[in-house]
Each structure stands twice: as C-alpha cells, then as structure tokens.
Amino acid sequence: MISFQTKAQFNKDAAVILLTKSQIEKKKFNFSNAKIQNAVLDLAKNKTFCGDKDSIFPLTNEKKLVLLVGVDESKDANLTSLRITIKKALSSSYLKNAKTIELIPQVNDEPSIQALIEGIMIGAYKWKKYIKADEKEIKLKQIIIATPNKPAYQKTIEICDGVNFTRDLVNDNADVITSEYFEKTIKSLIKGKKNIALKILNTKELSAQGCGLHLAVNKGSDKEPKLIIVKYAGGKKSEPYTALVGKGLTFDSGGLNLKPTGHMETMRCDMSGAAAVVGTLKNVLKLNIKKNLVFVCGMAENAIGSCSYKPGDVFVGYAGKSVEIxxxxxxxxxxxxxTIAYTVKNYKPATLIDIATLTGAVAVGLGFDFSGLLSNDQKLADALLKSSQETDDRIWQLPLYVEIRDAIKSNYADLRNSSNIKGGGAITGAEFLRNFIGDTKSWAHLDIAGSAFVEGTSRMYYGYGGTGAGVRLLTHYLINN
Ligand SMILES: [Zn+2]
Structure with a gap:
C-alpha cells in the first residue's frame, strides 16, 4: 500500500502536495515540474491557496490531478495534526478515483514521515466485512511517498499492520472472535517460528489448576474459557522475561448485573487487551525483536444463563485468594x-504489563484519547510514558497508593471484586490486580477501556470501531527497552 521514491515525478493518477502557510508565503517550494512550480507560485501570489490548516485545493496538470493540502504550523501543531491532515486529504472526494497517489511532503525528517505513514495506514483503515458489496469495492490506494531518505519506514509500516490486525479482531462479531478463534489466530502467527512454545489451558486444565475466578466468569457461556500462553525465547538465555498479559472477554453482557442499553452494544471490544497482545506478538515476530517474552491471553465470555455466576457468591482463584462477587x-x-497469578508463578517474568478494557471509570477520568497507566515501578512507568509520547499511543499515569486497599475489602472473603467507595474505579481496579502479581517488582497495568474503541463518529485519525490501542506502545517499548 505504501512505497517510496526519492523525488516527486508527477506521473501517477494524482499527486498530493503538503504545504504550510509560511512555505506558501515565502515561496519555499521547489517542484521538479516547471508547470506545477509556476502554477503553485501563481496561486501563492493571488492568495488563492494560502496553506491554511487542512485546506484542499485541486489543480490539474495534463489531466492528472495535483492536490494542494495545507499543513498546520501554528503553535498547537504537532505530529498528530499531520496524521489527521493526511487522513482527511486522502479521504477527499477529489481522490475518489485515483488508484496511485504520489505524496509530496515538504518536511522530510524521520518523525514526520513516520507520522504520515501512521496517518495513512491507521487513517485509511475501515471495517468492511459486513457492508454492501459496492462500498467494499473501494480499493486500497497505492501511496508513493516522495522523500529523499528512507531509514526505517518499513518498520513503521509493519507496526501499523499489527495495529490494523488487532482492529480486525476487535471489530468482528463476538460470536466469530471467540477464544477458539484466538487460539487459531495465534497458532497461525507462530507457525514455523523458532524459539516459541505454546501452552493452552481449557476448562479441564483451568479447573485442575484451581483457576476458580476465571471459570466463574465463564459459567454462563457455552464457549470454552482459555488461558493461551506463548513463550518466546527471542533474547539471550541469561536475559529475564517480560510478560504481556491481555484481558480477553470476547463478549461482556455484564452477567447477572446486566449492562443497560447504551452500554452493551460495543462489548465485543472487551477482548481488546488480548487483541493488543496478539497484535504485538505479530509485530515482535515480523520485526524479529530479540527479547525473551511471554504473551498471555485470558479468554472468557461473560454471558447469562442458568449457570451464570452470582453476585454475593465467593470464589477462590489460582493464587488461593477468595473473592466476593x-x-x-x-x-x-x-x-x-x-491469568496474572498463573503467569507469575509459572514464568517468573521480571516485568509484567497487563492490558485490559478494565473499567468504564478510566474513561470518566481520562476521556477516550488516553489509556490509564498504573504501576508499582516508576522506571517502568516512565519508559512506557516515553513510548507513549513517541508513538502517539497515548497513556496517562494514575496513582496507586496504600490507603486505597481498604476499598476492596470484603466481610466474606479476602477481597471484593467491586469497590466499596464511590469514584476512582480505575485505581481500585488496578489495586485489585496488584493482589495477584506476587513478588513482581516491575508491573504496569494499562486500562484501555476508553481508548480501545471509537463509538459512532471517528476520533482523531481513527475511524469508528477498534483503535488497536496499546499495540504501537508495547511494540515501541519492547524495541527500546
Ligand atoms: Zn464487565
């Protein structure tokens, strides 16, 4: 979908030229094609095209379309505005019939070109499986970026591929993307790969291991609960393991505490954490990241039936702790x-990062553009925050503190799965998980309940549906730490 050439040739169906206001004002552009150079100079002189943010001006050159696109350079401008601009430009109706498009940026530094690739690939993604055939026909466009140097852009393309792969998992029907489907997907990803071991625990094995909490959740479902673990020895033998653990609720009705209308329609996305883990696994294998890693997906479905687990009951989990529902x-x-307790005991990772659509509260606090980050290790938190800034896969840190422990105390069990206090749900959710990390000194919890899915209209350069939250973040973290 994306390729590169060192300079603009103006020989494709269309060319998209990115220009800022000051480039237009100071006439700081130099196109190899004299006709286009003169045409843009004229437009600049007549102030017909001023390079205003997101403005689009079509000009034709021997039947080929040249689209001028204004790029923000105000003090609020950043790489995300560039991602949004390119998404908007490429979805412009002027380009409807263009199959091959030359993209001609005037700024060619690495972060800008990477941002353009992200804006193109993440911006162009659409979930089309169930829409009318004629709409489905809109073919993927070939984009050729004219830029003098092309350092590691193939890596950015692969990572965006992993993001969109995760979004496919999130967007399809809950009855399609089941725990079985996850198992099949993971098996096909790791097929023929070296240094990899797969372990799967189904109902029988989960029961034998005493995973009573996992099993309780799945009681109302006819689907198989699964704990899927991929151990990848990509690093040196002496190097410690990092575990990535994802929540994989293939559908969450709320159980007997049923979710109301307006809160259930998107709940096929409740496996977005596990989907992000699988997308990251894909990236790790594709990019041959040399690290020792454990990828873990805790898969279940929270459905309703005569066997559903009940509020007030107490279950005991793998760690031996009892929990009142x-x-x-x-x-x-x-x-x-x-899932975490099993991973800690059996794989002893030095670092464990879990990722989950855990609480609606995280969206109340942070909105939908940031995932929540909670950690017992500031060094790990800082590394993740740095990756977040560099990838635009946004996270924001929330506090974990000793006094909050009282909020999940129970009169009948070691812990309660819902908080006794109002507010701070993302924090009490993380505090609950902290009880299962054992001696893990470096743990981070990512709450993607707000960021993983766009309902209705599009957000930034994401369309509607799954966003692939966490995939760019985790991949970047693994590459750089
Ligand atoms: Zn739920």
Missing part, C-alpha cells in the same frame, strides 16, 4: 487475577 460486571479483573 460484588458485581458480575467487574469480571475482567477476575479473569486477569488468575
């Missing part, structure tokens, strides 16, 4: 409690 809709932390 305060609310059957706080099920993700139950699955994760067993």
């Amino acid at each position: 305060g609310n059957t809709d706080a099920e993700g932390r139950l699955v994760l409690a067993d």
Whole structure:
C-alpha cells in the first residue's frame, strides 16, 4: 500500500502536495515540474491557496490531478495534526478515483514521515466485512511517498499492520472472535517460528489448576474459557522475561448485573487487551525483536444463563485468594487475577504489563484519547510514558497508593471484586490486580477501556470501531527497552 521514491515525478493518477502557510508565503517550494512550480507560485501570489490548516485545493496538470493540502504550523501543531491532515486529504472526494497517489511532503525528517505513514495506514483503515458489496469495492490506494531518505519506514509500516490486525479482531462479531478463534489466530502467527512454545489451558486444565475466578466468569457461556500462553525465547538465555498479559472477554453482557442499553452494544471490544497482545506478538515476530517474552491471553465470555455466576457468591482463584462477587460486571479483573497469578508463578517474568478494557471509570477520568497507566515501578512507568509520547499511543499515569486497599475489602472473603467507595474505579481496579502479581517488582497495568474503541463518529485519525490501542506502545517499548 505504501512505497517510496526519492523525488516527486508527477506521473501517477494524482499527486498530493503538503504545504504550510509560511512555505506558501515565502515561496519555499521547489517542484521538479516547471508547470506545477509556476502554477503553485501563481496561486501563492493571488492568495488563492494560502496553506491554511487542512485546506484542499485541486489543480490539474495534463489531466492528472495535483492536490494542494495545507499543513498546520501554528503553535498547537504537532505530529498528530499531520496524521489527521493526511487522513482527511486522502479521504477527499477529489481522490475518489485515483488508484496511485504520489505524496509530496515538504518536511522530510524521520518523525514526520513516520507520522504520515501512521496517518495513512491507521487513517485509511475501515471495517468492511459486513457492508454492501459496492462500498467494499473501494480499493486500497497505492501511496508513493516522495522523500529523499528512507531509514526505517518499513518498520513503521509493519507496526501499523499489527495495529490494523488487532482492529480486525476487535471489530468482528463476538460470536466469530471467540477464544477458539484466538487460539487459531495465534497458532497461525507462530507457525514455523523458532524459539516459541505454546501452552493452552481449557476448562479441564483451568479447573485442575484451581483457576476458580476465571471459570466463574465463564459459567454462563457455552464457549470454552482459555488461558493461551506463548513463550518466546527471542533474547539471550541469561536475559529475564517480560510478560504481556491481555484481558480477553470476547463478549461482556455484564452477567447477572446486566449492562443497560447504551452500554452493551460495543462489548465485543472487551477482548481488546488480548487483541493488543496478539497484535504485538505479530509485530515482535515480523520485526524479529530479540527479547525473551511471554504473551498471555485470558479468554472468557461473560454471558447469562442458568449457570451464570452470582453476585454475593465467593470464589477462590489460582493464587488461593477468595473473592466476593460484588458485581458480575467487574469480571475482567477476575479473569486477569488468575491469568496474572498463573503467569507469575509459572514464568517468573521480571516485568509484567497487563492490558485490559478494565473499567468504564478510566474513561470518566481520562476521556477516550488516553489509556490509564498504573504501576508499582516508576522506571517502568516512565519508559512506557516515553513510548507513549513517541508513538502517539497515548497513556496517562494514575496513582496507586496504600490507603486505597481498604476499598476492596470484603466481610466474606479476602477481597471484593467491586469497590466499596464511590469514584476512582480505575485505581481500585488496578489495586485489585496488584493482589495477584506476587513478588513482581516491575508491573504496569494499562486500562484501555476508553481508548480501545471509537463509538459512532471517528476520533482523531481513527475511524469508528477498534483503535488497536496499546499495540504501537508495547511494540515501541519492547524495541527500546
Ligand atoms: Zn464487565
């Protein structure tokens, strides 16, 4: 979909030229094609095109379309505005019939070109499986970026591919993307790869291991609960393991504490954490990242039936701790409690990062553009925050503190899965998980309940549906730490 050439040739169906206001004002552009150079100079002189943010001006050159696009350079401008601009420009109706497009940026530094690639690939993504055939026909465009140097852009393309792969998993029907489907997907990703071991625990094995919390959540479902673990020895033998643990609720009805209308329609996205882990696994294998890693997906479905687990009941999990069910809709932390405890005991990772659509509260606090980050290790938190800044896969740190522990105390069990206090749900959710990390000194929890899915209209350069939150962040973190 994206390729490169060292300079503009103006020989494709269309050319898209990115220009800022000051480039237009100071006439700081130099196109190899004299006709286009003169045409843009004229437009600049007549002030017909001034390079205003996101403005689009079509000009034709021997039947080929040249689209001038204004790029923001105000003090608020950043690489995200560039991502948004290119998404808007490429979806312009002028380019409807253009199959091959030359993209001609005037700024060619590495972060800008990477941002353009992200704006193109993440921006162009659409979930089309169930829409009308004629709309589906809109073919993927070939974009050729004219830029003198091309350092590591193939890597950016692969990473965006991993993001969109994750979005496909999130967007399809809950009855398609089941735990079985995850198992198949993971098997096909790791097929023929070296230094990899797969372990799967189904109902029988989960029961034998005492994963009573994971099993409780799945009681109302006819789908198989699964704990899927991929151990990847990509690094040196002496190097410690990092575990990535994802919440994989393939559908969350809320259980007997049923979610109301308006809160359930997007709940096929409740496996976005596990999907991000799988997308990151894809990236790690594709980019041959040399690290020792454990990828873990805790898969279940929170459905309703005569066997559903009930509020007020107490279950004991893998770590031997009992939990009173305060609310059957706080099920993700139950699955994760067993998933994390099992990972810690059997794989002893030095670092464990879990990623989960855990709490609606995180979106109340942070909105939808940031995932919540909570950690017991500031060094790990800082590394993740740095990756967040460099990838635009946004996270914001929330506090973990000793006094909050009282909020999940129970009169009947070691812990309660819902909080006794109002507010701070993202923090009490993380505090619950902290009880299952054992001696892990470096743990981070990413709450992507707000950021993983766009409902209705599009947000920034994401369309509607799954965003692939966490994939760019985790891949960048693994490459750089
Ligand atoms: Zn829930």
